[in-house]
Amino acid sequence: MTAAAPHPSPTLDGLFRRVLGRQPEALALVDPADKMRITATPPKQLTFAEADRAISALTAHFIGSGLPANSVIAVQLPNTVEFVLTVLAAHRAGLIVALLPQLFRQAELTMALNRTGARGLVTSSKIDGVSHADLIMNAAADAFSIRYVGGFGNDLPEGMAALDDVMACEFEPAIAVLQDARRAAIISFDVTADGFRAVPRTHLNLISGGLAVFLEAGLPQGAIILSALTPSSFASMASSLVTWLLSGGVLSLHHPFDNEVLERDINAQACDVLVVPAPLAERLAASGLLDRTPTLRHVLGLWRAPEQVATSAAWSSPQTTLTDIYLFGEAGLFGARRGADGLPVAIMPGSHGAPRAVANSSIAGEILITPKGTLGLRGPMVPVLAYAASAEPSRSLVASKPVDHVDTGFAARLDRATGAILITAPPSGVMAVGGYRFLAQDLTEWAKRLGQNAMLTALPDRLSGYRLAGRASDNARARDALTELGLNPLMVEAFRDRAAAD
Template sequence: MLQNNTSPTLDELFGRILARQPDQPALIDPPDKLRVTGQPPRRLSFAQADRAVSALAGHFIEAGLPPNSVIAVQLPNTVELALTMLAAFRAGLIVALLPQLWRQAELTVALNRTGARAIVAMGRIDGVDHADLAMNAAAEAFSIRHVCGFGSDLPEGMIPLDNVVSSLSADSSRLAIQDSRRPALLTFEASGSGFLAVPRTHVNLIAGGLAIFLESGLPQGATILSALAPSSFAGLASSFVMWLLSGGTLAMHHPFDETMMMRQIETERCDTLVAPASLALRMAEADVLSSARSLRHVVGLWRTPEQVGSSPLWPQNGIRMTDVYLFGEAGLFGVRRADDGSPAPVMPGPYRAPPEVPVSSTAGEVILTPKGTLGLRGPMVPVAAYPVTDRPVDPFAALTPPPDYVDTGYAARIDRATGGIAITAPPSGVLAVGGYRFLADDLQEWARRLGQNAMLTALPDRLSGHRLAGRTDDNARAREALTELGLNPLMVEAFRDRSVPG
């Protein structure tokens, strides 16, 4: 691959591991991949993964995708996702991560907003025909010129990539020059104007991964089990990027089958679990995790960071937990739990690696804004992607530099007892449902489309932040209408029949 003299890209990190340990295991599929996608699970060494990545990168270049063009990716948590991302980076492309639950309406908006030139999908995921969704969304996006996918029974017009991955020939003479300062990733944030595309460079991504990696104290060569759908900055930084930083093995879990997860941890001898914090706490309280003798670290992601302070104690079972506070696509920070298992206070100011880690660089900074909200700044935070819309209008406004931080919108205050920052409430008007964020106004708009007596609302939920609930004169017809509109299952299933269990 062609390299430069700046900070490494993610593909260059992969190349460094490849040079040291080509035959070590790199990527491991979920054991139930055959059920999820119809494809058998795979285990790849770094050398095998490198050949697949080069073949895919060569294919993207031969397809006429110029450097710095956007390639949209909607894939499950399988080896194909990691291979496609590394191949896109090697070809100089920008990956737009599309959440797995997105359907045609959201896909079409995202493709048009980013000007994507290509889309990569899986044939089927959990019985849903994602290849067909990708084809229909691409037909409504004028910029799309290349539609391809993994899996069998792909629709006519979709280029199969499984044959490309297994190809032994890869022309490396036309690969793009690696530059860590160029955009590498686009993720999507709910904003007042709809989906906000948030770009990040390789440097931004590596900074986010380092903030978690150093705080959690993961060892080099870690075997990481990721139980997240990596369709966001946080999901990617805590799994894909941490894998490259540790130089170990990334085992993937299709969320969430606790029995399957424990079997994976034991079979692969995983020392690290990356999962939603609520799931990890529930499993720890049930004394499930203590049976995994190899497990030493749990990285728990909180999409509802205002709930961390009131969460249960982490059991003293020889496993350390790190709470990772997520603030949409703006940024994150990790705080390792205290020795008694309680959440450690979040102190204002710079956050660095723990004292026992021989690294002194600042991972970022937590601030309390004049509005009483929490702000983030640092090398992972894409300040330019979040325009300031409420600056006062005065004749000297042009002379005032814009803020060098992103206001997350989360209400916060200084706790007098600890001196730390207490996060008290999420941003108004934005609802978190599991790993997805909606505008409250959007829910009302979709409900109005269903008729005069329709209602769609978000109810508080301890595990996922909110859950959607809907009511109309004919719930079955409402589900059909929302599906026809191309909305995701979270909205559709809000109108399920409550008289039927589950």
């Protein structure tokens, strides 16, 4: 008797197809209610069948445009249904998706494209009034590997494929591309003490991260999830897109942040799960907004500055549970659901998995203290090789022990009384404003270009980790100079006029 072929490991598109087969006419994706303001295009609501047709149309277009399997397509899109459709279509076409943060401007875009050897680019005509289509076209001109550029929205530049038309027109289904869950699915971008870094992850890495969040939070099947995260990182993918596919429910999207629209969307969609940055979740709970959303039961709070969790206030929304999601750049994450007292749960070293896991169940990962006094991560979601690649080769003739974990750089120690891990400080020399990380030395270098009296610094901020502030003899001139250099808008807006801001 011939042995049965092993069942293939799931991919993101495979998870989508499983839900599609069970409930094709069920609602799948919901756009932000204020999408017209964000991209100048009307909001959409798609069933799984409608989403599948759009994904198939985009898949046929990508393959027909000559993008070869296993090549990289870079994506810079807002938190709208087009992002989800593009990612799943790219995977169905056998492509690897590079996630470009919206805050990346020409200098960073060019670096990311050249680092990954991207063959294609997809963006939106405008996002919040900024012409991202023009930014992408300028970056593509500086990246010799780019052979294809597509965009959603109106008034696209010449040479950019109109993807709204692609989804609306008839198409010939493409020949199926064999998807391998062990191959890279996405590439995200991180900054460590060694500098800018591209971090590839397989489908299995992604699904492992999503499972860690899904199981720790105790999310229900068929959940209606509202995600208010910019889709540009491993954490945003794992906690929203992957948890949606695992639950088989609805993914409702919110463009950060408008509290009135957020409250209206939660109630209109009867959402039971909210995914937001943790400091914002604390503010929403304190303001009483969460108590005005009767269907909401679960809040996933993402901590980009996990050293702040221990000093956070007790969770104050009685009808919802908060799951703290600890983020360590693009290296990995873990979650801990708060108990009845609303206080953060002690994080113990060793393996972690689903709460009250049965014996011999699989683990989500392992947390350790490195000999350097920093926090290390290992497990099925952690891309160890991506972080070990820049390490200098050993000069010793004796082979060293292979690295099996990622050193996150976050200072940590064990509490003598409880044995719990205490995360005490972020990585040295690395600043984070929200999800945007950069080297502290870069601030000084950019300020030097603006003259002797210019200053650019990072100040601690509870909501975003740090905020940028600048000073120059002529702030307007400094803003123009930084914009011309292709710098991130956070750098530019550090030189806003204080009187005008007030």
